[in-house]
Amino acid sequence: MTLLNETAKGVYVIAVTPFTDTGALDLDSADRMVDFYLEKGATGLTLLGMMGEAPKLTAAESRTLVRRVLARTAGRVPVVVGVSAPGFAAMTELSRAVMDDGAAGVMVAPPSSLRTDDQIVGYYDMVAEAIAGAPLVLQDFPLSTQVQFTPKVILAIAERLSNMVMLKHEDWPGLAKLSALRTASDAGRARRISILVGNGGVFLPEELSRGADGAMTGFAYPEMMVDVWRAHAAGNIERAHDLFDAYLPLARYEQQPGPGLAIRKYVLAKRGVIASSTLRKPGAALAPADIADVERLITRQTRRLAELG
Numbered sequence: 106m107t108l109l110n111e112t113a114k115g116v117y118v119i120a121v122t123p124f125t126d127t128g129a130l131d132l133d134s135a136d137r138m139v140d141f142y143l144e145k146g147a148t149g150l151t152l153l154g155m156m157g158e159a160p161k162l163t164a165a166e167s168r169t170l171v172r173r174v175l176a177r178t179a180g181r182v183p184v185v186v187g188v189s190a191p192g193f194a195a196m197t198e199l200s201r202a203v204m205d206d207g208a209a210g211v212m213v214a215p216p217s218s219l220r221t222d223d224q225i226v227g228y229y230d231m232v233a234e235a236i237a238g239a240p241l242v243l244q245d246f247p248l249s250t251q252v253q254f255t256p257k258v259i260l261a262i263a264e265r266l267s268n269m270v271m272l273k274h275e276d277w278p279g280l281a282k283l284s285a286l287r288t289a290s291d292a293g294r295a296r297r298i299s300i301l302v303g304n305g306g307v308f309l310p311e312e313l314s315r316g317a318d319g320a321m322t323g324f325a326y327p328e329m330m331v332d333v334w335r336a337h338a339a340g341n342i343e344r345a346h347d348l349f350d351a352y353l354p355l356a357r358y359e360q361q362p363g364p365g366l367a368i369r370k371y372v373l374a375k376r377g378v379i380a381s382s383t384l385r386k387p388g389a390a391l392a393p394a395d396i397a398d399v400e401r402l403i404t405r406q407t408r409r410l411a412e413l414g
Contacts, residue, residue, distance in 0.1 A: 109183055109210035109240040111270045113299040115148025116330045117185060119323035121370055122158045122170060123379040128386065130166050132173050134379040139177040141378045146331035148319065150174065151212065153187035155249060156323050156366050161385040164195070168202055175207045183209030185242055185321075191216065193235040200236040210240030212273060215252040222258045226265070233266045241268050242321075246275035246303065256285040260295045273321050275303035280315055287316030305360045306330045307353070310346050313337040324356055325372035326406075351409040355402040364389045368399055375403075 120142065123134035142150060152171055153159035159167065171186055178184055186203040188211045190196040200211045213232050219225050229243065243262065245254045254276070263269050276282050283300065290297035301321035302312045309320055310333060320330045329352040336345035359368045367382065367389045374382040384390075391399075 107180070107183060107209060109185060109242070109270055109299075111296070111298050113149070113183070113271055113301070114318035116146065116319050116327065116334055117149035117151050117183075117301060117321040118142045118147045118327045118330075119151045119154040119156050119303075119321065120174070121156065121323065121366070121373060121379065122153075122162065122385075124381060124383045124385050126381045126383055128383060130162075130170060131380060132169070134381070135170060135173050136177050138373075138378050139174055141376075142327055143178070143181065145328040146335075147182060147327060149183040149185065149209070149321075150178065151185040151187065151321055154212070154323075155187075155214070155246070156369070157187065158366070158385055158388070159187055159189075161388075164199070167199060168206075171203050171208065172206050180207070185210045185212055187212045187214075187244075188236065189214045189244070193231060196232070197235045197237070200239055204239050208239075210242055210270065211236055212242035212244050214244040214246060214250055217251045219252045222255065222261075225252065225254065225258055226261055229262045229266060229269070233268060236268075238268050240270045241266065242271040242273050243269055244273040244275070246273070248275070248277055256282055256289070259286060260289055263296055263298050269298065271299040271301060271321075273303055274300050274312070274317065275322075277304055277308075280308070280311060283312060283315040283317060291316075305356050305365075306333070306349075307356050307360055309333050310337065310342075310349050313345070314342070323369060324352075324359060325369045325376070326352055326355070329356070347413055351413055352406060355399070355406050358398065358402055364391060364395060367391050368395070371396065371399060372403070 123131040125131045186208045188200045289295040299318050302317045303322040333345045370382040
Protein backbone atom coordinates (compact mmCIF):
# COMPACT_ATOMS: atom_id res chain seq x y z
CA MET A 106 0.00 0.00 0.00
CA THR A 107 1.39 3.41 -1.02
CA LEU A 108 0.33 6.21 1.28
CA LEU A 109 -0.66 9.65 0.03
CA ASN A 110 2.01 12.33 0.40
CA GLU A 111 2.74 15.97 -0.44
CA THR A 112 3.89 15.14 -3.98
CA ALA A 113 0.47 13.90 -5.13
CA LYS A 114 -0.66 15.33 -8.47
CA GLY A 115 -2.94 14.61 -11.38
CA VAL A 116 -6.66 13.85 -11.29
CA TYR A 117 -8.28 12.06 -8.36
CA VAL A 118 -11.82 11.43 -9.52
CA ILE A 119 -14.55 11.79 -6.92
CA ALA A 120 -16.47 8.58 -7.54
CA VAL A 121 -20.23 8.35 -7.53
CA THR A 122 -21.86 5.58 -5.52
CA PRO A 123 -23.81 3.31 -7.87
CA PHE A 124 -27.24 2.10 -6.81
CA THR A 125 -29.77 -0.18 -8.46
CA ASP A 126 -33.17 1.16 -9.49
CA THR A 127 -34.45 0.15 -6.06
CA GLY A 128 -31.69 1.98 -4.20
CA ALA A 129 -29.50 -1.00 -3.27
CA LEU A 130 -25.72 -0.75 -3.53
CA ASP A 131 -24.66 -1.88 -7.03
CA LEU A 132 -21.21 -3.44 -6.73
CA ASP A 133 -21.07 -4.69 -10.34
CA SER A 134 -21.48 -1.09 -11.50
CA ALA A 135 -18.81 -0.08 -9.00
CA ASP A 136 -16.40 -2.43 -10.78
CA ARG A 137 -17.23 -0.95 -14.19
CA MET A 138 -16.92 2.55 -12.75
CA VAL A 139 -13.41 1.87 -11.46
CA ASP A 140 -12.37 0.43 -14.83
CA PHE A 141 -13.85 3.45 -16.61
CA TYR A 142 -12.09 6.01 -14.42
CA LEU A 143 -8.75 4.26 -14.81
CA GLU A 144 -9.17 3.88 -18.57
CA LYS A 145 -9.78 7.64 -18.78
CA GLY A 146 -6.48 8.31 -17.02
CA ALA A 147 -7.41 8.96 -13.39
CA THR A 148 -4.35 9.28 -11.16
CA GLY A 149 -6.36 8.30 -8.10
CA LEU A 150 -9.91 7.84 -6.82
CA THR A 151 -11.79 9.38 -3.93
CA LEU A 152 -14.71 7.56 -2.31
CA LEU A 153 -17.46 8.71 0.05
CA GLY A 154 -17.15 12.36 -0.91
CA MET A 155 -20.03 14.82 -0.78
CA MET A 156 -21.05 13.83 -4.32
CA GLY A 157 -20.71 10.16 -3.40
CA GLU A 158 -23.89 10.22 -1.26
CA ALA A 159 -21.81 9.13 1.73
CA PRO A 160 -24.35 10.22 4.39
CA LYS A 161 -26.95 7.93 2.78
CA LEU A 162 -24.85 4.80 3.31
CA THR A 163 -24.81 2.64 6.39
CA ALA A 164 -21.44 2.02 8.05
CA ALA A 165 -21.46 -1.51 6.66
CA GLU A 166 -22.23 -0.28 3.13
CA SER A 167 -19.43 2.27 3.30
CA ARG A 168 -16.96 -0.44 4.28
CA THR A 169 -18.28 -2.80 1.57
CA LEU A 170 -17.94 -0.18 -1.16
CA VAL A 171 -14.42 0.80 -0.13
CA ARG A 172 -13.29 -2.82 -0.03
CA ARG A 173 -14.78 -3.51 -3.45
CA VAL A 174 -13.09 -0.51 -5.05
CA LEU A 175 -9.76 -1.28 -3.39
CA ALA A 176 -9.97 -4.84 -4.67
CA ARG A 177 -10.72 -3.60 -8.20
CA THR A 178 -7.92 -1.02 -8.26
CA ALA A 179 -5.50 -3.66 -6.91
CA GLY A 180 -3.01 -1.00 -5.90
CA ARG A 181 -2.82 0.57 -9.37
CA VAL A 182 -3.81 4.02 -8.08
CA PRO A 183 -4.17 5.52 -4.60
CA VAL A 184 -7.65 5.63 -3.12
CA VAL A 185 -8.68 8.39 -0.70
CA VAL A 186 -11.75 7.90 1.48
CA GLY A 187 -13.95 10.60 2.98
CA VAL A 188 -14.39 9.96 6.70
CA SER A 189 -16.13 13.18 7.77
CA ALA A 190 -18.61 12.52 10.57
CA PRO A 191 -20.53 14.46 13.22
CA GLY A 192 -18.53 12.74 15.96
CA PHE A 193 -15.00 11.46 16.31
CA ALA A 194 -15.98 7.91 17.30
CA ALA A 195 -17.45 7.23 13.84
CA MET A 196 -14.54 9.03 12.16
CA THR A 197 -11.99 6.94 14.05
CA GLU A 198 -13.79 3.68 13.29
CA LEU A 199 -14.12 4.35 9.54
CA SER A 200 -10.62 5.79 9.20
CA ARG A 201 -9.03 2.80 10.92
CA ALA A 202 -11.08 0.38 8.83
CA VAL A 203 -10.32 1.88 5.42
CA MET A 204 -6.63 2.37 6.16
CA ASP A 205 -6.40 -1.26 7.28
CA ASP A 206 -8.12 -2.24 4.01
CA GLY A 207 -5.51 -0.38 1.94
CA ALA A 208 -6.66 3.21 1.45
CA ALA A 209 -3.95 5.78 0.76
CA GLY A 210 -5.40 8.49 2.99
CA VAL A 211 -8.57 10.02 4.39
CA MET A 212 -10.41 13.27 3.72
CA VAL A 213 -12.14 15.36 6.37
CA ALA A 214 -14.41 18.38 5.91
CA PRO A 215 -15.16 20.64 8.88
CA PRO A 216 -18.54 20.75 10.64
CA SER A 217 -20.59 23.88 9.93
CA SER A 218 -20.45 24.91 13.61
CA LEU A 219 -16.85 26.18 13.35
CA ARG A 220 -16.70 29.96 13.20
CA THR A 221 -13.30 31.23 14.41
CA ASP A 222 -9.77 30.47 13.30
CA ASP A 223 -8.96 28.99 16.71
CA GLN A 224 -11.98 26.69 16.51
CA ILE A 225 -10.90 25.46 13.07
CA VAL A 226 -7.32 24.79 14.13
CA GLY A 227 -8.48 23.09 17.33
CA TYR A 228 -10.89 20.89 15.40
CA TYR A 229 -8.18 19.60 13.07
CA ASP A 230 -5.91 18.93 16.03
CA MET A 231 -8.65 16.57 17.23
CA VAL A 232 -9.05 15.14 13.71
CA ALA A 233 -5.34 14.25 13.70
CA GLU A 234 -5.83 12.33 16.91
CA ALA A 235 -8.96 10.62 15.62
CA ILE A 236 -7.36 9.36 12.39
CA ALA A 237 -4.21 8.24 14.20
CA GLY A 238 -1.65 9.63 11.79
CA ALA A 239 -3.30 8.58 8.52
CA PRO A 240 -2.46 10.91 5.60
CA LEU A 241 -4.99 13.74 5.76
CA VAL A 242 -6.75 15.62 2.98
CA LEU A 243 -8.32 18.81 4.32
CA GLN A 244 -11.47 19.66 2.39
CA ASP A 245 -12.05 23.39 2.07
CA PHE A 246 -15.53 23.75 0.57
CA PRO A 247 -17.17 26.80 2.20
CA LEU A 248 -20.12 26.87 -0.21
CA SER A 249 -21.22 23.60 1.37
CA THR A 250 -19.76 23.64 4.90
CA GLN A 251 -20.17 27.40 5.58
CA VAL A 252 -16.70 27.32 7.17
CA GLN A 253 -14.21 29.93 5.97
CA PHE A 254 -10.55 28.91 5.86
CA THR A 255 -8.08 31.76 5.39
CA PRO A 256 -4.68 30.97 3.86
CA LYS A 257 -3.17 31.69 7.27
CA VAL A 258 -5.29 29.01 8.93
CA ILE A 259 -4.57 26.42 6.24
CA LEU A 260 -0.84 27.08 6.57
CA ALA A 261 -1.08 26.88 10.35
CA ILE A 262 -2.80 23.48 10.20
CA ALA A 263 -0.22 22.21 7.72
CA GLU A 264 2.56 23.39 10.06
CA ARG A 265 0.98 21.73 13.12
CA LEU A 266 0.01 18.45 11.44
CA SER A 267 2.76 16.66 9.54
CA ASN A 268 0.21 14.15 8.22
CA MET A 269 -1.80 16.88 6.45
CA VAL A 270 -0.45 16.24 2.98
CA MET A 271 -3.15 17.67 0.72
CA LEU A 272 -5.66 20.48 0.46
CA LYS A 273 -8.85 19.85 -1.51
CA HIS A 274 -9.38 23.45 -2.58
CA GLU A 275 -13.01 24.25 -3.38
CA ASP A 276 -13.40 27.86 -2.39
CA TRP A 277 -15.28 29.93 -4.95
CA PRO A 278 -13.93 32.41 -5.80
CA GLY A 279 -10.65 30.98 -4.60
CA LEU A 280 -7.91 31.90 -7.05
CA ALA A 281 -6.42 34.54 -4.75
CA LYS A 282 -6.33 32.01 -1.88
CA LEU A 283 -4.58 29.49 -4.10
CA SER A 284 -1.99 32.08 -5.13
CA ALA A 285 -1.39 33.06 -1.50
CA LEU A 286 -0.78 29.45 -0.47
CA ARG A 287 1.64 28.81 -3.31
CA THR A 288 3.48 32.10 -2.75
CA ALA A 289 4.05 31.14 0.88
CA SER A 290 5.48 27.71 0.06
CA ASP A 291 7.51 28.95 -2.92
CA ALA A 292 9.11 31.57 -0.70
CA GLY A 293 10.00 28.95 1.91
CA ARG A 294 7.64 30.39 4.52
CA ALA A 295 5.50 27.25 4.64
CA ARG A 296 5.68 23.54 3.97
CA ARG A 297 4.57 22.71 0.45
CA ILE A 298 1.56 20.42 0.34
CA SER A 299 -0.35 19.02 -2.60
CA ILE A 300 -3.30 21.14 -3.71
CA LEU A 301 -6.00 19.51 -5.81
CA VAL A 302 -9.03 21.55 -6.82
CA GLY A 303 -12.74 20.79 -6.92
CA ASN A 304 -15.99 22.40 -8.07
CA GLY A 305 -16.35 20.06 -11.03
CA GLY A 306 -13.18 21.47 -12.57
CA VAL A 307 -14.96 24.61 -13.79
CA PHE A 308 -11.91 26.77 -12.96
CA LEU A 309 -9.29 24.13 -13.69
CA PRO A 310 -7.07 25.90 -16.27
CA GLU A 311 -6.79 29.04 -14.16
CA GLU A 312 -6.20 27.03 -10.99
CA LEU A 313 -3.42 25.04 -12.64
CA SER A 314 -1.77 28.30 -13.66
CA ARG A 315 -2.01 29.48 -10.04
CA GLY A 316 -0.09 26.44 -8.83
CA ALA A 317 -2.63 23.66 -8.29
CA ASP A 318 -1.22 20.16 -8.73
CA GLY A 319 -4.37 18.81 -10.35
CA ALA A 320 -8.00 18.13 -9.53
CA MET A 321 -9.95 16.09 -7.02
CA THR A 322 -13.51 16.35 -8.20
CA GLY A 323 -16.12 14.67 -10.33
CA PHE A 324 -17.51 15.17 -13.81
CA ALA A 325 -19.29 12.76 -16.15
CA TYR A 326 -16.35 13.20 -18.57
CA PRO A 327 -13.28 12.74 -16.35
CA GLU A 328 -11.12 12.67 -19.46
CA MET A 329 -11.64 16.44 -19.68
CA MET A 330 -9.79 17.00 -16.42
CA VAL A 331 -7.11 14.46 -17.30
CA ASP A 332 -6.47 15.93 -20.75
CA VAL A 333 -6.48 19.52 -19.48
CA TRP A 334 -4.04 18.63 -16.69
CA ARG A 335 -1.74 16.74 -19.07
CA ALA A 336 -1.71 19.56 -21.62
CA HIS A 337 -1.03 22.14 -18.93
CA ALA A 338 1.75 20.02 -17.39
CA ALA A 339 3.33 19.73 -20.83
CA GLY A 340 3.36 23.52 -21.15
CA ASN A 341 0.65 23.60 -23.81
CA ILE A 342 -1.51 26.12 -22.00
CA GLU A 343 -3.62 27.13 -25.00
CA ARG A 344 -4.40 23.50 -25.77
CA ALA A 345 -5.47 23.04 -22.15
CA HIS A 346 -7.87 25.98 -22.44
CA ASP A 347 -9.22 24.79 -25.81
CA LEU A 348 -9.99 21.35 -24.41
CA PHE A 349 -11.60 22.88 -21.34
CA ASP A 350 -13.73 25.18 -23.48
CA ALA A 351 -15.17 22.23 -25.39
CA TYR A 352 -16.56 20.69 -22.19
CA LEU A 353 -17.39 23.85 -20.26
CA PRO A 354 -21.14 24.17 -21.05
CA LEU A 355 -21.87 20.67 -19.77
CA ALA A 356 -19.51 21.05 -16.79
CA ARG A 357 -21.30 24.27 -15.88
CA TYR A 358 -24.71 22.63 -16.23
CA GLU A 359 -23.62 19.74 -14.03
CA GLN A 360 -22.50 22.18 -11.31
CA GLN A 361 -26.06 23.24 -10.48
CA PRO A 362 -26.85 22.86 -6.78
CA GLY A 363 -29.54 20.25 -6.39
CA PRO A 364 -29.76 18.38 -9.72
CA GLY A 365 -25.99 18.29 -10.34
CA LEU A 366 -25.40 14.74 -9.15
CA ALA A 367 -28.50 13.49 -10.96
CA ILE A 368 -27.09 14.98 -14.17
CA ARG A 369 -23.71 13.34 -13.60
CA LYS A 370 -25.28 9.96 -12.93
CA TYR A 371 -27.57 10.27 -15.96
CA VAL A 372 -24.59 10.83 -18.24
CA LEU A 373 -22.55 8.06 -16.62
CA ALA A 374 -25.46 5.67 -17.13
CA LYS A 375 -25.78 6.86 -20.73
CA ARG A 376 -22.09 6.11 -21.22
CA GLY A 377 -22.61 2.59 -19.86
CA VAL A 378 -20.53 3.14 -16.75
CA ILE A 379 -23.28 2.48 -14.21
CA ALA A 380 -26.46 0.49 -14.74
CA SER A 381 -28.82 3.00 -13.16
CA SER A 382 -28.79 6.75 -12.66
CA THR A 383 -30.70 6.34 -9.38
CA LEU A 384 -29.87 8.55 -6.42
CA ARG A 385 -30.66 7.11 -3.03
CA LYS A 386 -33.52 9.00 -1.38
CA PRO A 387 -33.68 11.85 -0.70
CA GLY A 388 -32.31 12.85 -4.06
CA ALA A 389 -33.18 14.91 -7.12
CA ALA A 390 -34.72 13.44 -10.26
CA LEU A 391 -34.38 14.92 -13.74
CA ALA A 392 -37.40 16.22 -15.60
CA PRO A 393 -37.76 15.61 -19.35
CA ALA A 394 -36.69 19.21 -19.99
CA ASP A 395 -33.50 18.63 -17.99
CA ILE A 396 -32.69 15.54 -20.01
CA ALA A 397 -33.30 17.43 -23.25
CA ASP A 398 -30.84 20.11 -22.11
CA VAL A 399 -28.19 17.50 -21.29
CA GLU A 400 -28.62 15.69 -24.60
CA ARG A 401 -28.24 18.94 -26.50
CA LEU A 402 -25.10 19.85 -24.53
CA ILE A 403 -23.57 16.42 -25.21
CA THR A 404 -24.24 16.77 -28.95
CA ARG A 405 -22.64 20.20 -29.07
CA GLN A 406 -19.71 19.01 -26.98
CA THR A 407 -19.07 16.11 -29.38
CA ARG A 408 -19.00 18.53 -32.31
CA ARG A 409 -16.56 20.90 -30.59
CA LEU A 410 -14.20 18.05 -29.73
CA ALA A 411 -14.26 16.82 -33.33
CA GLU A 412 -13.34 20.32 -34.49
CA LEU A 413 -10.40 20.39 -32.07
CA GLY A 414 -9.05 17.08 -33.38
